[in-house]
Amino acid sequence: METTAGNSRLMDWGRALLEELGANDFRAGQSTSNNIGVMLQPASYSERGSHQEFAAVLDKFSFRDDVRRMDLARVWAFILNVKKAVARTDGAIAELGVYRGHSSALLSHYAEQYARTMYLIDTFTGFSDEQLERGQTEDVKEAFRDTSLDSARETVGDYFNNRWIIGRFPDCVTEDLENERFCFVSIDTDLYAPIMDGLKFFYPRLNDGGVILVHDYSSELWPGATDAVDDFCNEMGLTPVLLPDFGGSAVLTRLPRSAQPESGRKRRKSSSLDRIAALKSELATVQAYADERGKLWERLDREGVALSEAQALAAERAQKMDALQATVTEVQALAAQRTRQIDELQNALDDAQELAIRRVREINRLQTALDNVQSTIITRTTQLHRTQTALEEAQRLAADRAVELGKVYAALETAQKLAIERWEEIEGLRKLTKAED
Ligand SMILES: C[S@@+](CC[C@H](N)C(=O)[O-])C[C@H]1O[C@@H](n2cnc3c(N)ncnc32)[C@H](O)[C@@H]1O
Numbered sequence: 001m002e003t004t005a006g007n008s009r010l011m012d013w014g015r016a017l018l019e020e021l022g023a024n025d026f027r028a029g030q031s032t033s034n035n036i037g038v039m040l041q042p043a044s045y046s047e048r049g050s051h052q053e054f055a056a057v058l059d060k061f062s063f064r065d066d067v068r069r070m071d072l073a074r075v076w077a078f079i080l081n082v083k084k085a086v087a088r089t090d091g092a093i094a095e096l097g098v099y100r101g102h103s104s105a106l107l108s109h110y111a112e113q114y115a116r117t118m119y120l121i122d123t124f125t126g127f128s129d130e131q132l133e134r135g136q137t138e139d140v141k142e143a144f145r146d147t148s149l150d151s152a153r154e155t156v157g158d159y160f161n162n163r164w165i166i167g168r169f170p171d172c173v174t175e176d177l178e179n180e181r182f183c184f185v186s187i188d189t190d191l192y193a194p195i196m197d198g199l200k201f202f203y204p205r206l207n208d209g210g211v212i213l214v215h216d217y218s219s220e221l222w223p224g225a226t227d228a229v230d231d232f233c234n235e236m237g238l239t240p241v242l243l244p245d246f247g248g249s250a251v252l253t254r255l256p257r258s259a260q261p262e263s264g265r266k267r268r269k270s271s272s273l274d275r276i277a278a279l280k281s282e283l284a285t286v287q288a289y290a291d292e293r294g295k296l297w298e299r300l301d302r303e304g305v306a307l308s309e310a311q312a313l314a315a316e317r318a319q320k321m322d323a324l325q326a327t328v329t330e331v332q333a334l335a336a337q338r339t340r341q342i343d344e345l346q347n348a349l350d351d352a353q354e355l356a357i358r359r360v361r362e363i364n365r366l367q368t369a370l371d372n373v374q375s376t377i378i379t380r381t382t383q384l385h386r387t388q389t390a391l392e393e394a395q396r397l398a399a400d401r402a403v404e405l406g407k408v409y410a411a412l413e414t415a416q417k418l419a420i421e422r423w424e425e426i427e428g429l430r431k432l433t434k435a436e437d
Pocket of ligand 1: 096097098099100101102103104121122123124125126127131144167168169170188189190191194
């Protein structure tokens with residue numbers, strides 16, 4: 001796996017690359033970029049339209065971690081080898097060293113697609129202290145602790161045949177795993193012991209035509225990975241095929257039995273041939289030791305160059321920091337100005353609120369007065385109605401009295417007429433009496 005410093009360099013490079021390419025250039029199916037002249041993926045995908053699941057698989061492989069998108073060689077190594085292994089042979093898929101689940105997510109995708117069982121093996125708490133190898137720094141102790149079973153599950157997804165095996169390998173091996181056969185295994189545990197244990201466990205359980213991919217063989221960041229693969233291959237008479245992904249993976253395949261080298265199947269009886277083989281092996285060890293020394297010298301040279309590069313980078317970063325500091329100061333001044341404006345606005349808002357409260361109080365007073373006037377109007381209206389009714393009653397009574405008065409007048413007139421008639425009769429009688437006298 002890459003270191004943190006390596007990570008950030010890779011990020012810068014990746015951003016520059018993606019800018020050059022115009023964001024999703026390679027996802028749109030280009031094998032090459034006209035701008036920078038790189039080949040990104042096999043023609044079977046870009047020109048022939050095979051592996052249409054690539055974009056989905058790449059998304060899983062780089063879930064919430066864009067740096068991983070840049071290791072296209074690794075993604076394609078998985079895609080091409082898993083699909084071939086599944087086509088060639090039966091058996092489950094497994095990953096030893098899951099961490100946050102990115103490469104496992106890709107493998108689980110194919111396990112689901114081809115209905116294979118998927119084993120995911122990790123402590124999910126990083127390395128344990130006793131696992132660490134001689135000369136390893138504090139950084140290594142802390143590496144890969146920032147994960148959990150839940151977050152790995154979130155990345156990998158919930159294919160029903162994902163079998164999570166939690167704990168330190170090989171102590172955590174379950175009966176299922178013990179009795180399983182495999183078509184494809186990814187080993188990515190960085191250290192000598194778990195890689196060697198992984199190879200010893202999985203290689204005998206690999207079906208003919210199966211593939212084991214060991215990460216970090218050529219990275220030179222994890223020498224234990226290189227040593228474990230070399231020791232295992234020497235012992236088994238195998239030759240790893242090396243891939244140019246970021247970790248520099250090594251591929252081990254299992255040939256059909258008939259095609260396996262003699263040394264991988266049975267040990268010959270002791271003979272001079274054995275002696276020669278032993279001498280050859282010693283020679284190879286001495287050669288490997290010499291190579292190792294040579295590599296160390298090369299590394300020292302490289303690191304000298306890397307140091308001056310790092311110094312130049314640091315100077316550049318310092319300049320950028322100054323520029324950033326100036327921007328921060330500007331932003332702070334702007335923030336202070338905005339704070340003042342906000343205070344002023346807040347004061348104005350407070351005044352407006354006070355005014356509003358006063359107005360509301362006045363409105364309440366007016367409302368109360370209005371209510372009083374309304375209730376007075378209602379009382380007066382009721383009284384008016386009553387007066388109106390009494391008036392109508394009086395009018396009706398007056399009309400009745402007028403009728404009665406008319407009747408009295410008529411009676412009076414009749415009585416007057418009668419009285420006049422009587423008077424005239426009496427006068428007539430008086431005159432008659434006088435005349436008789
Ligand atoms: C480099 S990370 C795996 C990264 C992952 N394959 C990916 O590419 O997304 C290495 C992982 O190996 C695990 N590991 C190392 N030794 C182990 C052991 N003996 N048993 C179980 N897990 C181990 C660590 O916990 C860590 O999560």
